[in-house]
Amino acid sequence: MNFTRRDAIKMGAVGVVSAAIAGGLSGCSKAEASPSKEQGSAKKLGKHTVVIIGGGFGGLTVANNLKKKNKNLDVLVIEKRDTFMSCPVSNTYLGKLDGINLGTFVFDYAQPIEKYGYKMCQSEVLGIDRKNKTVTTAKGVIGYDILVLSPGIAYSYETQFPTWSKEKIEEAKRTAPAALIPGSEHVALERMLSNMDDGDIVITVPNGKFRCPPAPFERACMIAAYMEKEDIQGKVIILNPKEKFAKYGAFMESFKDLYKDRIVYVPNAKVDDVDLKNKVISYTQEIEDDFETKKVIRKSIKYEVLNLMPTNKANPVIEMAELKTTSDTFHKVLMNGCSFQTATDKDVYAVGDVVGHAIPPSGQTAVWAGKQCAAEILARLAGKAYTLPVKKKAVHAGNVCYSMVGDNPEEGIMVTHDFSWTGKTIKGKGHVPRAASGKFRSTGTAKALHDWYSGITADLFS
Numbered sequence: 001m002n003f004t005r006r007d008a009i010k011m012g013a014v015g016v017v018s019a020a021i022a023g024g025l026s027g028c029s030k031a032e033a034s035p036s037k038e039q040g041s042a043k044k045l046g047k048h049t050v051v052i053i054g055g056g057f058g059g060l061t062v063a064n065n066l067k068k069k070n071k072n073l074d075v076l077v078i079e080k081r082d083t084f085m086s087c088p089v090s091n092t093y094l095g096k097l098d099g100i101n102l103g104t105f106v107f108d109y110a111q112p113i114e115k116y117g118y119k120m121c122q123s124e125v126l127g128i129d130r131k132n133k134t135v136t137t138a139k140g141v142i143g144y145d146i147l148v149l150s151p152g153i154a155y156s157y158e159t160q161f162p163t164w165s166k167e168k169i170e171e172a173k174r175t176a177p178a179a180l181i182p183g184s185e186h187v188a189l190e191r192m193l194s195n196m197d198d199g200d201i202v203i204t205v206p207n208g209k210f211r212c213p214p215a216p217f218e219r220a221c222m223i224a225a226y227m228e229k230e231d232i233q234g235k236v237i238i239l240n241p242k243e244k245f246a247k248y249g250a251f252m253e254s255f256k257d258l259y260k261d262r263i264v265y266v267p268n269a270k271v272d273d274v275d276l277k278n279k280v281i282s283y284t285q286e287i288e289d290d291f292e293t294k295k296v297i298r299k300s301i302k303y304e305v306l307n308l309m310p311t312n313k314a315n316p317v318i319e320m321a322e323l324k325t326t327s328d329t330f331h332k333v334l335m336n337g338c339s340f341q342t343a344t345d346k347d348v349y350a351v352g353d354v355v356g357h358a359i360p361p362s363g364q365t366a367v368w369a370g371k372q373c374a375a376e377i378l379a380r381l382a383g384k385a386y387t388l389p390v391k392k393k394a395v396h397a398g399n400v401c402y403s404m405v406g407d408n409p410e411e412g413i414m415v416t417h418d419f420s421w422t423g424k425t426i427k428g429k430g431h432v433p434r435a436a437s438g439k440f441r442s443t444g445t446a447k448a449l450h451d452w453y454s455g456i457t458a459d460l461f462s
C-alpha cells in the first residue's frame with residue numbers, strides 16, 4: 001500500500017513533511033526546547049499525517065505497525081520521556097529475582113526509530129486544539145491529520161484524599177511511591193526496600209478502575225519473596241478497598257502456600273489518612289460477623305515502607321483533547337462502536353489504558369489495540385472500508401497477563417482474556433487456568449512470563 005501526497009490532500013494535509021521535523025529524534029530538537037513548560041512554545045514545528053501522543057506500549061505499537069505496512073507514511077510520536085521504562089515485569093526487580101536488573105526494563109528510543117522509520121519528538125504535550133488539529137508541546141506546535149492518544153494514566157490523590165494539601169501529596173509521592181507509572185518511582189521503591197530495617201510493608205490498592213489490576217498482588221508476592229531471601233522480619237500488609245481482585249483464587253492460593261506467615265490480606269479496607277512523618281497509616285475496614293451484621297473497624301498501623309497506590313485516572317492529555325469520557329473517576333475515552341476511533345472526533349483515535357472498551361488495562365491489551373488501530377488507520381488512508389475482525393469473530397486470548405508469584409523456584413500464574421463485540425463494546429472475558437499439578441501456579445508459567453516479555457520488547461525495540 002502506497003501513501004501518496006494525493007492521499008494526504010484527501011485527509012486535508014498540506015505540507016505534510018516539515019523541514020523542522022525532518023526525521024528521527026530531531027523531530028523537535030533540543031535547541032528548540034526553550035519556552036516555559038506552562039505555556040508551551042508557539043513555534044510551528046510542521047504537520048504530520050499521523051501524530052501519536054505517548055511512546056509507551058500502545059503508542060509505539062501503533063507507530064511501528066503503521067510503518068511496517070507503509071514505510072512512506074509520515075508518522076510522528078510525541079513522548080515526554082527520553083527513555084522507555086517498562087512496568088510489566090518491574091515487580092520482579094523489587095523481588096530481586098536472578099538475572100533481573102534495571103537494564104531489563106529500560107530501552108532507548110533510537111533503536112525503534114532506526115528500525116521502523118517513524119519520527120519522534122521528545123517533548124511534553126501541553127494542549128490539544130481539535131478544531132485547528134494541532135498539538136502544543138513544550139517545544140512548539142505540531143499539526144496533524146490523524147491523532148492517536150496513548151498517554152496512559154495519572155494519579156488522582158485529590159480524589160482519594162480531598163483534605164490533603166499539595167505539599168502533602170508531593171511528600172506522599174516522594175516517600176510512599178505508587179510505582180504504577182514508568183520512571184523513577186520503581187527505582188525509589190526498590191531503594192526503600194533495599195535500605196529497610198525489619199518492619200512491615202504496606203501496599204494500598206487503588207479505589208476504582210486502575211492500571212494492571214493484578215499488579216499490587218504480584219508486587220506483594222515479590223516483596224515477600226525478597227524479605228524471605230534477606231531474612232527481613234516483618235509482614236507485607238495489603239489494604240484493598242474491595243473484597244476480591246483479579247486472579248483472586250490464584251493469588252490467595254499462592255499467599256497461603258508460599259507466604260502464609262508473611263502476607264496479610266485486608267479486604268474492604270479504605271485508607272483514611274497517612275502520617276508520613278511518623279510512618280503510620282490509618283484505615284477503616286468493613287466486616288460482616290457470623291450473623292451478617294456489618295461492623296466497622298478503625299485501625300492505625302506503623303509501617304517501614306509504604307507503597308501508596310492512589311486512585312487512577314486517565315492521563316490529563318485526554319482532558320486536553322476535550323473528548324467524551326465515562327462518568328466514573330477514571331474517565332475512559334468513549335469509543336465509536338467497534339473501533340479505536342473516539343466517539344467525539346473521527347480524526348482522533350485512542351489505545352492503551354485510556355480506551356473505553358470493556359477490555360483489561362494491560363500492556364498486552366495496549367499492543368493488541370495498537371495493531372487494530374493501525375489497521376483501521378491504514379485502511380482509512382487507502383480509502384477502504386474496514387471492519388475490525390473482532391466484530392465478526394471473538395479473538396482468543398487477546399490478552400494474556402502473567403504474574404510472578406514465587407522465587408526459588410520461580411512460579412507464575414496467568415489470566416487470558418477472549419475479546420468479543422457485544423454490539424455496544426469490545427468486551428474481555430477472563431479465564432485463570434490451573435497447571436497440571438492442580439495448582440494455579442507453575443514454573444512453566446514463570447518461563448512463559450519471561451518469554452512473553454522478551455517477545456513483546458523485541459517487537460517494540462530490536
Ligand SMILES: Cc1cc2nc3c(=O)[nH]c(=O)nc-3n(C[C@H](O)[C@H](O)[C@H](O)COP(=O)(O)OP(=O)(O)OC[C@H]3O[C@@H](n4cnc5c(N)ncnc54)[C@H](O)[C@@H]3O)c2cc1C
Nearest residue numbers: 054056057058080087088125151152212352353362363364
Ligand atoms: C507494576 C506493573 C506491572 C505490570 N505488569 C504487566 C504485565 O505483566 N503484563 C501486561 O500486559 N501489562 C502489565 N502492566 C500494565 C501496562 O504497563 C500498561 O497497561 C501499559 O503500559 C499501558 O500502555 P499505554 O500505552 O496506555 O501507557 P504507557 O505504556 O504508560 O505509555 C504512556 C506514555 O505516554 C507518555 N506521556 C504521558 N503524558 C504525556 C504528555 N503530556 N506528553 C508526552 N508524553 C506523555 C508517558 O511518558 C508514557 O511513555 C503492568 C503495570 C504495572 C504498573
